[in-house]
Amino acid sequence: MAKIETVSPLAPKGGFPQLPVIDGVRFAALEAGVRYSGRVDVMLAELCDGTTIAGTFTRSSTRSAAVLDCQDKVGGNSKGKAAILVNAGNSNAFTGKGGFDAVASITKAISDALGIDQSRVFTSSTGVIGEPLKWERITAKLDDLKAALDENGISDAARAIMTTDTYPKGSTVEIAADGGTIKIAGMAKGSGMIAPDMATMLVYIFTDAKVSQSLLQDMVTRATNETFNCITVDSDTSTSDTLLIAATGKSPAASLQGGTKPCEAFYEGLKSIMLDLAHQVVKDGEGATKFVEVRVTGAVSTSDAKKVASAIANSPLVKTAVAGEDPNWGRIVMAVGKSGAQADRDRLTIKFGDITVAENGWVSPDYNEDKGATYMKADDIVISTDLGLGSGEAVMWTCDLTHGYITINADYRS
Amino acid sequence: MAKIETVSPLAPKGGFPQLPVIDGVRFAALEAGVRYSGRVDVMLAELCDGTTIAGTFTRSSTRSAAVLDCQDKVGGNSKGKAAILVNAGNSNAFTGKGGFDAVASITKAISDALGIDQSRVFTSSTGVIGEPLKWERITAKLDDLKAALDENGISDAARAIMTTDTYPKGSTVEIAADGGTIKIAGMAKGSGMIAPDMATMLVYIFTDAKVSQSLLQDMVTRATNETFNCITVDSDTSTSDTLLIAATGKSPAASLQGGTKPCEAFYEGLKSIMLDLAHQVVKDGEGATKFVEVRVTGAVSTSDAKKVASAIANSPLVKTAVAGEDPNWGRIVMAVGKSGAQADRDRLTIKFGDITVAENGWVSPDYNEDKGATYMKADDIVISTDLGLGSGEAVMWTCDLTHGYITINADYRS
Known part of the structure; x- marks a missing residue:
């Protein structure tokens, strides 16, 4: 097993909480x-x-x-x-x-x-x-x-x-x-x-x-x-x-x-x-340096919303972009596209935090890359995707994909 | 885009082939x-x-x-x-x-x-x-x-x-x-x-x-x-x-x-x-150092065989194990389990190349870790899984998941 030398940077700041005695x-x-x-x-x-x-x-x-x-x-x-x-x-x-x-x-x-x-x-x-x-x-x-x-x-x-x-x-x-x-x-x-x-x-x-x-x-x-x-x-x-x-x-x-x-x-x-x-x-995901909340709204169904959330949250390209603090919303579009859920490119809205990066099938007129890049430096990232089709919603939580994950898992049993 | 300094170690030894003129x-x-x-x-x-x-x-x-x-x-x-x-x-x-x-x-x-x-x-x-x-x-x-x-x-x-x-x-x-x-x-x-x-x-x-x-x-x-x-x-x-x-x-x-x-x-x-x-x-997969053929046989259907092949070929844990030259067949079992295909743990047979590593729900009696570890050093790896249930078959090809993938993709647009 690869040695884990350092505590995750996302660990709770207060350390392990004081847990009460549970009678019995x-x-x-x-x-x-x-x-x-x-x-x-x-x-x-x-x-x-x-x-x-x-x-x-x-x-x-x-x-x-x-x-x-x-x-x-x-x-x-x-x-x-x-x-x-x-x-x-x-x-x-x-x-x-x-x-x-x-x-x-x-x-x-x-x-x-x-x-x-x-x-x-x-x-x-x-x-x-x-x-x-x-x-x-x-x-x-x-x-x-x-x-x-x-x-x-x-x-x-x-x-x-x-x-x-x-x-x-x-x-x-x-x-x-x-x-x-x-x-x-x-x-x-x-x-x-x-x-x-x-x-x-x-x-x-x-x-x-x-x-x-x-x-x-x-x-x-x-x-x-x-x-x-x-x-x-x-x-x-x-x-x-x-x-x-x-x-x-x-x-x-x-x-x-x-x-x-x-x-x-x-x-x-x-x-x-x-x-x-x-x-x-x-x-504490292996190698995690960022915590990511993936919110999906506007899907035709809850099941479609979950498919999109899962495609984004599991995409290695999205997760490596987050690791690189790169507001690469094109990879979000890719993940929506591959999810198998009903989607219309021209009704998609994508936000990083409160920053609208893409809408109506293209980059938002108010968006600039510096805003996105600054936002991506945070430890906690929220990626929101509205499909603009219905009322299906889902949320998933994931972390980024880093060299730490490879180091831990390429050598787990050695 | 991250600079690619070196040619993949898996590139064809003979270089680019001599392609003929196609008339027209x-x-x-x-x-x-x-x-x-x-x-x-x-x-x-x-x-x-x-x-x-x-x-x-x-x-x-x-x-x-x-x-x-x-x-x-x-x-x-x-x-x-x-x-x-x-x-x-x-x-x-x-x-x-x-x-x-x-x-x-x-x-x-x-x-x-x-x-x-x-x-x-x-x-x-x-x-x-x-x-x-x-x-x-x-x-x-x-x-x-x-x-x-x-x-x-x-x-x-x-x-x-x-x-x-x-x-x-x-x-x-x-x-x-x-x-x-x-x-x-x-x-x-x-x-x-x-x-x-x-x-x-x-x-x-x-x-x-x-x-x-x-x-x-x-x-x-x-x-x-x-x-x-x-x-x-x-x-x-x-x-x-x-x-x-x-x-x-x-x-x-x-x-x-x-x-x-x-x-x-x-x-x-x-x-x-x-x-x-x-x-x-x-x-030439980003960061690839190993070429992996995933063979699945004995599934109840072709569609189930494809599910299992895809679960193995896409598993980050399987792919990092290959990168680490670790014959970690437990991760193959895990991937079979998560695939959604019909599977019976006790009928599974798993091979690395010609080496039977697991059968009848456990490690093969003839298997030893040194054999597996030696096999995993090759550039081309074949992982075979027989589900022992039917005649469904599938094959997929993939590569390992390495630091190179992270390096390339965490910094693609910079």
């Missing part, structure tokens, strides 16, 4: 030496009796054993304690029958060590594909992990799941609800192979809300479509993407009921955390 | 200073009375004025002389009404200068998008171009159409037919924005065959699908892609008739030139 969850993280040495690489979250768990997963047809196992288990009953274990360094993907055995061995060992039904033990693995996971290195550390469980351990846990990430990612929100406050705290890791249908992305969100599994699942599915499924770093989709949310029910607030105001407030809070984490993942 | 065609090339200085940037081909012309074009919905004009004209009657004029440096794409006026001005001027019906004058423009084409610089040179017309001028013409190309691209073949020999000679330029539905790619093929326009069009459409529509450099599709073929009918060989042996021989010859030129375009 304890964390542990330590060095198991799964692949890396000299850093924590395994995290365990122990969840109290009755915790409801929901999740969303990669749609890859070659998904990993751990993802398949989680998908089987999500939606089961919420009786008894639960646990989530994550290792970094090896994704246990495309590892044949041995991969399934590894997941079974780990979940069985956790079940035994913590007294949790095996059907309530969830695991994720991230890292290299196709090499057998040395699961014994993880199970050998279970006693230590158990002894280290601590309700304040979430920030160490967020560090344990990192691979090529240059900073740990966390986000939190509090929601005022009937009878008390609901807290939500989440962590994520990126940072390559990021594309809709998720990414090599692992996301764990913890809340003390009282909420049924089915309602929680509905909300997280809806929020995933508006957040993690709208980001892309390199258009590649991982075999291991997993988002799990665990609700302990320990908040004094009343149980959430679908369609009510408190439920909507919870949803908005959840979505804000997921959006924050999704943006942090993009900002 | 004369070429001229010179410096018009459209954008570049100190190099030829305009080429003119004059085609004799009765030449039939067929073509294939980008499917971009934002295609350039010249492409739209060619599409209008192809298929018209073949009476009188014809001409093809190409300029490099400015693509005249997304230039509003002015773009159409520029095409009309150039074609009118050629019509007047050479005594050719305007409906038989074809043009292409390649280069930067969105800047007005200084067409007067081209028409000012028409007398010089006319004076320079020479049946031996094809190799200079091939140089005049280059943009970021590091070498000119030519190919030729002779076909023995009833009554004599048929010659075909072609030229192409790449080299970024290359993807199915063509690319920033201009291709001009000349033959002395006697052939009807409709038969010629059928053959070139069919051959495009098996050649230029199977290559990708960066998944981006240009607004300007154009392939034109002109048949002068000057060969002593009998007129080609569909379904006959001579016609099939001509088709195979044409396809071989188109494949050669397509490969040369990929080998």
